[in-house]
Amino acid sequence: MTWLVTLLGAALVMAILRDMFHTIWHPTRHGGLSRLVMTGMWRLSSRLSARWRAAGLAGPLGMVCVVAVWALTVALGWAVVYWPHMPEGFSYSSGLVPAEHAGPDDALYVSLVTLATLGLGDIAPAAGWLRVVGPMEALVGFALLSATVAWILGIYPALARRRALALRLAHVRGGVTSQALDSQGGAALLNGLASAVSVITVDFLQYAESYYFYDGDENISLPRQILHAASLTEQAMNSHHPDVRLSATMLRRALDDLAAILDELFLHTGATTAGVFASYALAHGDRMGRP
Known part of the structure; x- marks a missing residue:
């Protein structure tokens, strides 16, 4: 079950990477998730007041929502990868009790810190394969930032x-x-x-x-x-x-x-x-x- 949950998290991350690829870097295909979010925002705008529609916020807000969904889903996916291996797969600073910081919120915290490349170090991967996975998430975070900039510079x-x-x-x-x-x-x-x-x-x-x-x-x-x-x-x-x-x-x-x-x-x-x-x-x- 532990590795099943880990694979589920990895699948979430891969799904977002695929969506980013087809949205930005593959000119003949379009990401399903990003397209769904943009379409939903566009349809929602038709139900709001004429003043809101005339402001033209559907497109910009849609892009913000897409990037937010990408970031949050990637962070959640990596958190699901980490969670089954806490606390034994991680090292903790001296002020933390490992058994008290091994819940899903702690896994999400580690994921967000790693994704944002903050490197706080209070909870860090210690198992061999987790020490490889951590930098990989940081690279995904950098790719997400690059993809967002490339998307804006293209659209x-x-x-x-x-x-x-x-x-x-x-x-x-x-x-x-x-x-x-x-x-x-x-x-x-x-x-x-x-x-x-x-x-x-x-x-x-x-x-x-x-x-x-x-x-x-x-x-x-x-x-x-x-x-x-x-x-x-x-x-x-x-x-x-x-x-x-x-x-x-x-x-x-x-x-x-x-x-x-x-x-x-x-x-x-x-x-x-x-x-x-x-x-x-x-x-x-x-x-x-x-x-």
């Missing part, structure tokens, strides 16, 4: 690219005429938009959690601006300029790819590209307290 630039594309579409919507679009400059504009949309598609694949962030002002909200890109494509497809038509074809394919990813990962509507974008706008509009 926020992705959000900036998404919002920059939305702002560019807002500028196009208000300043590009049909005559200007039917030109070499119009073809270059469409090519640039197609490239930017492809980058956003990859961002959603690598950082799916970025979907759960509110974009703020309408001009930097991709859910509210992406439909204009689709209408711009249809307009350009009727151009007399062959380069414009070719660029419009590339933009349409990029938009189709983006819609496919949004529908596969988040919306699950099975609709056309226009229908998926409409659902995308509606989903994020609900979070803004708008119909």
Whole structure:
């Protein structure tokens, strides 16, 4: 039974490490636990007041909750590893009575101290294999910190690219005429938009959690601006300029790819590209307290 409990703790730790790996470092997969927490926070936001939704806290708070769940579960897993081997597998400082400090709370204390690399030393592993396991937990703690930083440094630039594309579409919507679009400059504009949309598609694949962030002002909200890109494509497809038509074809394919990813990962509507974008706008509009 002792080793069964130890293996259970090791399984908890491995499950979190797997979730961290698939969330951050494996671009074609996404962690199940982190995705569950982010989705839960997003759905909860839809049930709260319009002011809370408009504050856009679902994404940031979701990330905080994910990191907290990772840290607490890892600490709990290592505590379960330690607990069956206390007190005989540990050394205690002179002021502590081993028999009085061998409970689950003490095991959790040792785990948290080791995970945080504090190294207080009042309770320390003494058995041979435990002396190896302790530094391994410290390495996991360092990996958790590194993973959190890498996650933040990945998601926020992705959000900036998404919002920059939305702002560019807002500028196009208000300043590009049909005559200007039917030109070499119009073809270059469409090519640039197609490239930017492809980058956003990859961002959603690598950082799916970025979907759960509110974009703020309408001009930097991709859910509210992406439909204009689709209408711009249809307009350009009727151009007399062959380069414009070719660029419009590339933009349409990029938009189709983006819609496919949004529908596969988040919306699950099975609709056309226009229908998926409409659902995308509606989903994020609900979070803004708008119909």
